[in-house]
Amino acid sequence: MALPLETAPHPETLKRVAIDPLTRVEGHGKVTLLLDADNRVQQARLHIVEFRGFEKFIEGRPFWEVPVAVERLCGICPVSHHLAAAKAMDQVIGTTLPPGAEKIRRLMHYGQILQSHALHFFYLASPDLLFGFDAEPQKRNIVALSALQPEIARKGIQIRKYGQEVIRLTAGKRIHGTGAIPGGVNKALTPEERSFLRKDIYAIIAACREAVELVKRLFEENRAHYEAFASFRAHAMCLVAADGALDLYHGGLRARLADGALLFDHFDYSHYWDVILEDVKPWSYMKFPFLRALGDCDRGWYRVGPLARLTLCDYIPTPFAEHERKEFLAFDEGAACHATLGYHWARMIEMLFAAETIKELLHDDDLSRADHVGLAGERRERGVGVIEAPRGTLIHHYRVDENDQVIRANLIVSTTHNNQAMNEAIRRVAQQYLDGNELTEGLLNHIEVAIRAFDPCLSCATHALGKMPLIVELFDAEGRPLDRLVRGADGRCQRA
Amino acid sequence: MNAPAKLRIATASLAGCFGCHMSFLDIDERLLELIDLVEFDRTPLTDIKTCHPCDLGLIEGGVCNAENVHVLRTFRQNCKTLVAIGACAVNGGLPAQRNHLDLRDILETIYETEGGLARGTHIPNDPELPLPLNRVHPIHEIVKVDYFLPGCPPSADAIWKFLTDLIAGRTPTLGHGLLRYD
Numbered sequence: 001m002a003l004p005l006e007t008a009p010h011p012e013t014l015k016r017v018a019i020d021p022l023t024r025v026e027g028h029g030k031v032t033l034l035l036d037a038d039n040r041v042q043q044a045r046l047h048i049v050e051f052r053g054f055e056k057f058i059e060g061r062p063f064w065e066v067p068v069a070v071e072r073l074c075g076i077c078p079v080s081h082h083l084a085a086a087k088a089m090d091q092v093i094g095t096t097l098p099p100g101a102e103k104i105r106r107l108m109h110y111g112q113i114l115q116s117h118a119l120h121f122f123y124l125a126s127p128d129l130l131f132g133f134d135a136e137p138q139k140r141n142i143v144a145l146s147a148l149q150p151e152i153a154r155k156g157i158q159i160r161k162y163g164q165e166v167i168r169l170t171a172g173k174r175i176h177g178t179g180a181i182p183g184g185v186n187k188a189l190t191p192e193e194r195s196f197l198r199k200d201i202y203a204i205i206a207a208c209r210e211a212v213e214l215v216k217r218l219f220e221e222n223r224a225h226y227e228a229f230a231s232f233r234a235h236a237m238c239l240v241a242a243d244g245a246l247d248l249y250h251g252g253l254r255a256r257l258a259d260g261a262l263l264f265d266h267f268d269y270s271h272y273w274d275v276i277l278e279d280v281k282p283w284s285y286m287k288f289p290f291l292r293a294l295g296d297c298d299r300g301w302y303r304v305g306p307l308a309r310l311t312l313c314d315y316i317p318t319p320f321a322e323h324e325r326k327e328f329l330a331f332d333e334g335a336a337c338h339a340t341l342g343y344h345w346a347r348m349i350e351m352l353f354a355a356e357t358i359k360e361l362l363h364d365d366d367l368s369r370a371d372h373v374g375l376a377g378e379r380r381e382r383g384v385g386v387i388e389a390p391r392g393t394l395i396h397h398y399r400v401d402e403n404d405q406v407i408r409a410n411l412i413v414s415t416t417h418n419n420q421a422m423n424e425a426i427r428r429v430a431q432q433y434l435d436g437n438e439l440t441e442g443l444l445n446h447i448e449v450a451i452r453a454f455d456p457c458l459s460c461a462t463h464a465l466g467k468m469p470l471i472v473e474l475f476d477a478e479g480r481p482l483d484r485l486v487r488g489a490d491g492r493c494q495r496a
Numbered sequence: 497m498n499a500p501a502k503l504r505i506a507t508a509s510l511a512g513c514f515g516c517h518m519s520f521l522d523i524d525e526r527l528l529e530l531i532d533l534v535e536f537d538r539t540p541l542t543d544i545k546t547c548h549p550c551d552l553g554l555i556e557g558g559v560c561n562a563e564n565v566h567v568l569r570t571f572r573q574n575c576k577t578l579v580a581i582g583a584c585a586v587n588g589g590l591p592a593q594r595n596h597l598d599l600r601d602i603l604e605t606i607y608e609t610e611g612g613l614a615r616g617t618h619i620p621n622d623p624e625l626p627l628p629l630n631r632v633h634p635i636h637e638i639v640k641v642d643y644f645l646p647g648c649p650p651s652a653d654a655i656w657k658f659l660t661d662l663i664a665g666r667t668p669t670l671g672h673g674l675l676r677y678d
């Protein structure tokens with residue numbers, strides 16, 4: 001079964017338009033469109049163009065090094081990788097976390113959610129929503145935002161800064177910290193640090209509530225457009241707490257099908273491969289995960305992230321965010337829940353949830369307890385750590401041998417789960433807005449608007465070898481040859 | 497009197513994790529001050545997709561594929577001053593750990609043999625995907641670099657000091673506490 005617009009039957013007869021590089025997203029990607037003579041879109045693809053190979057070179061490293069090594073996958077949500085790896089290594093050393101340690105990690109994580117969601121909305125995506133998808137390109141950025149809407153820009157900077165400060169005090173550094181270690185955290189929070197953070201949290205909660213209002217207003221003012229733009233029903237997956245509450249640090253997996261039926265619930269993620277498999281397509285380094293029960297990627301692809309989480313959880317355990325969730329679900333009889341732009345609204349509600357959770361945690365004296373590392377117990381070979389990262393479910397899976405070395409690693413990063421959903425979204429946009437039209441810069445930005453809604457972190461994703469013979473030569477600054485790579489017709493690469 | 501011309505800055509992330517760009521944003525409210533002094537050309541924060549003549553180019557990340565080489569050379573041609581920001585640009589950083597492994601082997605494991613894959617998957621091979629290089633290179637191996645700012649990432653204060661020195665026409669110096677490698 002082929003998906004519509006994924007592969008044109010005769011690509012050689014079509015003209016190619018590329019959006020390269022994608023901008024105002026985190027990471028490295030591009031979109032290609034193939035159009036026929038009447039400008040009808042025949043093919044649309046989102047390519048992830050970088051290949052890193054983390055899973056391979058982490059092999060042989062000592063397991064306790066992993067939480068600080070893997071966070072270098074992504075400087076936008078390093079805490080997510082840091083914590084997912086630490087959770088996996090907790091299992092390897094067979095420990096149970098003391099209550100203070102888990103709460104400090106939760107605090108770090110919600111600081112991460114706060115800063116990442118604020119970064120995405122205020123620094124990257126909001127200019128499209130505030131100034132129009134086809135505003136002049138010079139207007140679509142944080143510089144214009146700070147000139148035209150200085151109050152909104154300043155609030156956004158403050159929310160992100162606060163989240164980064166929570167991370168600094170729990171992890172030691174704003175980016176690539178060292179706080180989580182197998183079995184716990186490397187330091188507790190002092191009462192002074194807690195009162196320092198408590199000082200501003202009420203202002204941050206207020207700013208987050210305004211941000212939710214802002215997106216809600218945008219939806220109210222542009223109902224038809226926002227509800228229709230790249231809108232579709234899809235399967236969805238996320239972690240939920242044992243009682244069905246939204247919990248971004250820990251829980252069981254829940255998946256619901258596009259028709260509303262529950263596929264699985266409270267599934268123990270330590271054997272996630274029973275419910276998820278990954279496919280590979282020749283034109284992207286990013287894999288295509290799917291729900292195993294549905295057979296293949298074309299039928300089994302799903303959405304993750306804020307929109308999936310808000311529609312899947314039974315409730316949000318903080319009052320302001322729960323109130324907003326109900327409004328979001330009820331809006332035009334659920335229209336926002338299937339809308340790609342609904343991601344923005346859901347994301348701002350989660351940002352509010354993160355701020356409220358941080359406030360509660362900061363009042364908890366367990367954060368300052370002296371016992372912040374658990375005792376090692378029975379050693380296990382396998383560790384699987386799963387967390388709801390800002391962009392969705394993040395899976396880290398390791399095997400560690402008796403010499404403490406990692407012998408196998410598999411990571412499924414959040415953005416990868418959304419791979420097919422993002423491709424689906426750009427194909428909708430191509431049909432809704434581009435088909436048969438003279439392509440303008442503003443129209444092409446519509447494609448990026450759809451991708452941005454998912455807040456993809458292409459930095460975490462990966463890249464491939466072509467079938468055409470190709471030679472790449474690399475010279476140094478003085479013109480001396482440095483590296484030469486030949487790709488044969490069989491796709492094999494050789495150093496020449 | 498005319499206002500002094502603004503310094504034009506371009507930035508790019510090659511084989512980096514965006515952490516250096518994030519650390520730049522960690523200047524927090526000082527970003528609003530900076531906006532008055534500089535204008536941005538190609539960066540991941542604007543929708544300008546190619547680099548034009550600039551005063552300053554900031555490069556995050558090493559060079560891992562053919563496209564990185566192209567972007568880096570375009571930056572060198574266009575930027576009067578080119579800066580390697582962070583461990584990856586300075587010496588390859590963590591991605592360079594793949595340098596002692598065979599590329600083909602890595603790709604096979606990840607796309608063909610690993611558990612959890614659907615049946616019969618292959619290494620992606622579409623011409624739209626830039627060709628990976630066998631090794632990850634620090635940027636000074638490919639172009640001349642004017643300044644190196646170490647750290648993973650360099651702190652926001654270090655980036656701020658560096659930029660404000662340059663804007664004021666001073667030779668940038670990082671004093672005690674700002675020059676770090678972690």
Ligand code: SF4
Binds near residue numbers: 512
């Ligand atoms: S130097 Fe560190 S923070 Fe900067 S891109 Fe490399 S890994 Fe990321």
